[in-house]
Amino acid sequence: xxxxxxxxxxxxxxxxxxxxxxxxxxxxxxxxxxxxxxxxxxxxxxxxxxxxxxxxxxxxxxxxxxxxxxxxxxxxxxxxxxxxxxxxxxxxxxxxxxxxxxxxxxxxxxxxxxxxxxxxxxxxxxxxxxxxxxxxxxxxxxxxxxxxxxxxxxxxxxxxxxxxxxxxxxxxxxxxxxxxxxxxxxxxxxxxxxxxxxxxxxxxxxxxxxxxxxxxxxxxxxxxxxxxxxxxxxxxxxxxxxxxxxxxxxxxxxxxxxxxxxxxxxxxxxxxxxxxxxxxxxxxxxxxxxxxxxxxxxxxxxxxxxxxxxxxxxxxxxxxxxxxxxxxxxxxxxxxxxxxxxxxxxxxxxxxxxxxxxxxxxxxxxxxxxxxxxxxxxxxxxxxxxxxxxxxxxxxxxxxxxxxxxxxxxxxxxxxxxxxxxxxxxxxxxxxxxxxxxxxxxxxxxxxxxxxxxxxxxxxxxxxxxxxxxxxxxxxxxxxxxxxxxxxxxxxxxxxxxxxxxxxxxxxxxxxxxxxxxxxxxxxxxxxxxxxxxxxxxxxxxxxxxxxxxxxxxxxxxxxxxxxxxxxxxxxxxx
Numbered sequence: 136x137x138x139x140x141x142x143x144x145x146x147x148x149x150x151x152x153x154x155x156x157x158x159x160x161x162x163x164x165x166x167x168x169x170x171x172x173x174x175x176x177x178x179x180x181x182x183x184x185x186x187x188x189x190x191x192x193x194x195x196x197x198x199x200x201x202x203x204x205x206x207x208x209x210x211x212x213x214x215x216x217x218x219x220x221x222x223x224x225x226x227x228x229x230x231x232x233x234x235x236x237x238x239x240x241x242x243x244x245x246x247x248x249x250x251x252x253x254x255x256x257x258x259x260x261x262x263x264x265x266x267x268x269x270x271x272x273x274x275x276x277x278x279x280x281x282x283x284x285x286x287x288x289x290x291x292x293x294x295x296x297x298x299x300x301x302x303x304x305x306x307x308x309x310x311x312x313x314x315x316x317x318x319x320x321x322x323x324x325x326x327x328x329x330x331x332x333x334x335x336x337x338x339x340x341x342x343x344x345x346x347x348x349x350x351x352x353x354x355x356x357x358x359x360x361x362x363x364x365x366x367x368x369x370x371x372x373x374x375x376x377x378x379x380x381x382x383x384x385x386x387x388x389x390x391x392x393x394x395x396x397x398x399x400x401x402x403x404x405x406x407x408x409x410x411x412x413x414x415x416x417x418x419x420x421x422x423x424x425x426x427x428x429x430x431x432x433x434x435x436x437x438x439x440x441x442x443x444x445x446x447x448x449x450x451x452x453x454x455x456x457x458x459x460x461x462x463x464x465x466x467x468x469x470x471x472x473x474x475x476x477x478x479x480x481x482x483x484x485x486x487x488x489x490x491x492x493x494x495x496x497x498x499x500x501x502x503x504x505x506x507x508x509x510x511x512x513x514x515x516x517x518x519x520x521x522x523x524x525x526x527x528x529x530x531x532x533x534x535x536x537x538x539x540x541x542x543x544x545x546x547x548x549x550x551x552x553x554x555x556x557x558x559x560x561x562x563x564x565x566x567x568x569x570x571x572x573x574x575x576x577x578x579x580x581x582x583x584x585x586x587x588x589x590x591x592x593x594x595x596x597x598x599x600x601x602x603x604x605x606x607x608x609x610x611x612x613x614x615x616x617x618x619x620x621x622x623x624x625x626x627x628x629x630x631x632x633x634x635x636x637x638x639x640x641x642x643x644x645x646x647x648x649x650x651x652x653x654x655x656x657x658x659x660x661x662x663x664x665x666x667x668x669x670x671x672x673x674x675x676x677x678x679x680x681x682x683x684x685x686x687x688x689x690x691x692x693x694x695x696x697x698x699x700x701x702x703x704x705x706x707x708x709x710x
Contacts, residue, residue, distance in 0.1 A: 193250070193251060193252050194250050194251065195251075196226075199250040199251055200216065200226060200248065203218050203219060203220040203277075204219045204220070205219060206280055206284070206291050206293075206307075208285045209284065209285070210230075210310070211230065211311050211312075212231060212312050213228065214242075215227040215228055217291070217307065218248060219277055219280060220275065220277050220278075221258070221274040221275065222258075222259060222260075222305050223256050223257065223274070224256060224257040224315075224451075224453075225247065225257070226246055227453055228242045228244050228245065229243040229245055229455060232596070233597065236597055236605055236606060243402065245402055245404065245454070246404070249340065252341070253339070253341045253343060254339070254340040254341070255339045255340070255397075255404075256337075257335070257336070257338075257406075257451065258274070258334075258336050258338065259319060259333075259335050260272065260274075260334055261331045262331060262334055264332060267330060267331075269297075269331070270297040270301070271303075272297075272303050276295055277295075278293040278305070279293065279295065280294075285307055286309070287310055290307060290308040291306070291308075293306075297325075299327075300325045301321065301325050301329065304319070304320040304321075304322070305317065305318070306318040313452055313453055313454025313460065314450060314452055315452075317335075317449055318447070318448045319446065319448075323439040323442065324442070325441060327441065328438060328439065328440050328441065329439040330437070330438050331436070332433055332434055332437065333434045334432070334433045335406050335408075335431055335432060335449060336406075336417075336429055336430065336431025336432075337397060337404055337406060337429065338427060338428070339427065340426070341425055341427075342426050343399070345367075351400060351590065351591055352365045352367070352478045353367065354366055354367040354397065354398070355367070355370070355371060355395075355396075355397060355428070356396065356398040356403065356405070356476060357430070358394055358395075359390035359391070359393035359395065360391070360393065361471065361472070363475055366418070368428060371419070371420040371428050372420045372426070374386060376419075376420045377421040378421070378422065386418050386419065387416070388415075388416045389416070390416055391411075391414065392408060392410035392471070393407075393471060394470060394473070394476075395430050395432065397428070398456070398478075401455055403452070403476055404451070404453040405451070405452050405453075406432065406449065406451055407452060407468075408432060408434070409447075409448050410469065412434055412447075413434075413435065414434055415432060415433050416431075417430070417433070450468070455593050456477050458490060461477070462474050474487075477591060477592060480587055482587070485580055485583075489510070489581070489587075489588050490588045490592055490594075492513065493506045493588065494506075496509040496510055497594070503594065503595050503598040503607055504598075504599075504607060504682070504685060507682050507685055510585075511690050511693065512693065514690070515697075518577060518578075519697075521577060582686075582687070585683055585686055586679070589683055595680075600682075604638065604681050606681070607681050608680050610677065610681060611636025611637060611684065613636050613637050614626060615633070615635050615636075616634040633677075634677070635673060635674065636677060636681075638684045638685065639673050639677040640673065642673065642684050642687050642688040642691065643669045643670065643673030644669075645692055646668065646672055646691055649694055649695050650665060650666075650668065652698045
């Protein structure tokens with residue numbers, strides 16, 4: 136009886152975990168920091184936004200972009216522009232990523248200027264310490280430029296000179312991916328000393344739409360002092376509201392180096408301060424008619440004597456969270472834990488190796504579907520000893536079926552005696568009736584890790600396999616309710632669970648074939664449960680990413696081959 140209970144428990148846990156995935160997963164600054172006798176950091180609160188007139192009429196992005204002169208930006212990965220009014224980076228589009236797979240689909244807009252539906256932009260500026268009466272550039276300042284095109288081979292320098300004869304410069308450079316280098320420079324050609332400090336901030340107006348699944352973080356993200364901070368937009372509203380007393384110390388903090396900004400599922404924008412410069416960090420939620428969210432920092436106070444100049448450096452990442460790109464920046468630019476911008480979750484010790492493995496295979500085979508197949512084979516090799524022992528025990532169970540049937544007929548009315556004799560038979564022959572469930576249980580952590588990787592990493596976003604599978608991160612598109620693509624029909628969400636695609640059906644078939652190689656349970660109830668499992672798993676996995684169903688199908692095929700070989704070997708040995 137204990138073995139029977141264990142069997143039901145193992146099956147129940149396996150199904151419960153799969154069903155659980157299906158229904159729950161979708162897819163304060165005090166005093167300035169003393170740096171030296173004459174260098175301090177200014178209070179982060181000094182970059183609080185001013186009250187501005189609310190733009191009530193939302194305009195198309197193209198109309199807003201044409202309102203001011205701009206510097207065009209073009210790289211293999213990005214297109215966009217810098218607004219010369221305010222020197223704001225507020226126009227950025229990802230060249231290699233589309234909103235959908237539909238023909239004519241737009242590229243992903245990462246940054247958008249104020250005046251559009253959801254403004255999202257980055258500022259670089261200066262503030263004066265204390266009550267100095269000094270003219271500084273602001274968001275109304277129109278900058279001059281030495282070039283109208285920013286490319287990986289052509290830097291752009293913006294300049295502006297005040298009435299006091301102080302010259303402010305901002306130099307922009309960008310690589311072929313998503314990394315900007317921004318240097319702010321001040322040349323004091325006036326007759327008095329300047330005492331100013333730099334600031335940089337990222338601002339989002341209106342709460343962005345998020346997937347809102349607990350396995351994925353979207354919102355504020357930072358790593359300063361080797362502490363990864365992840366806060367959603369509600370956290371900023373509750374704890375860092377500019378209109379209320381600050382509730383949490385994370386809203387204003389001090390640090391050095393690291394990175395901070397906002398992350399979405401696949402993309403992010405983060406400021407990367409000079410690692411050798413201390414900074415004051417500031418996170419805020421504001422509401423001047425529209426919710427706004429801001430993350431930024433201020434640097435040290437510079438005292439610039441007449442005839443002297445200073446520079447202040449730093450970087451900005453704005454783009455897709457592609458693992459190899461983040462890893463390369465981590466190594467070449469010494470950006471700490473930059474790959475942790477991808478939400479690996481609590482089981483990073485599993486999800487990271489899974490992602491690295493699939494990407495490594497992709498480097499050789501050039502297709503993520505084939506990479507998943509190669510990864511599946513690797514897992515089978517790693518788990519081969521456990522699977523071999525399990526299948527060997529199951530083969531023995533199949534060989535014992537005639538004897539088990541005899542015991543059932545011998546003790547039809549004495550269930551306890553029959554169980555005792557069965558246990559004695561299992562022990563004598565070295566068979567284990569629950570061994571067949573062990574490989575499934577071991578596969579659950581791998582299944583979850585692959586699910587997480589498919590869900591949060593951008594590598595398989597719109598990544599095709601072959602035939603009808605155009606996106607491995609999405610479910611099989613050819614469901615039974617649309618006659619596998621013959622009938623164009625938008626299936627209502629309530630019917631999606633029965634809109635089973637071709638790949639899940641193939642997976643169910645492989646599971647059924649694998650079951651046929653297993654010994655039929657002696658207990659009729661057990662036999663009925665096992666007979667239903669392929670159908671249950673087919674329906675449950677139908678809504679999962681095609682890449683995950685592909686993994687499970689290939690895993691079943693390899694199990695069938697291994698199981699068939701072991702059974703043939705055992706039968707031949709006994710003949």
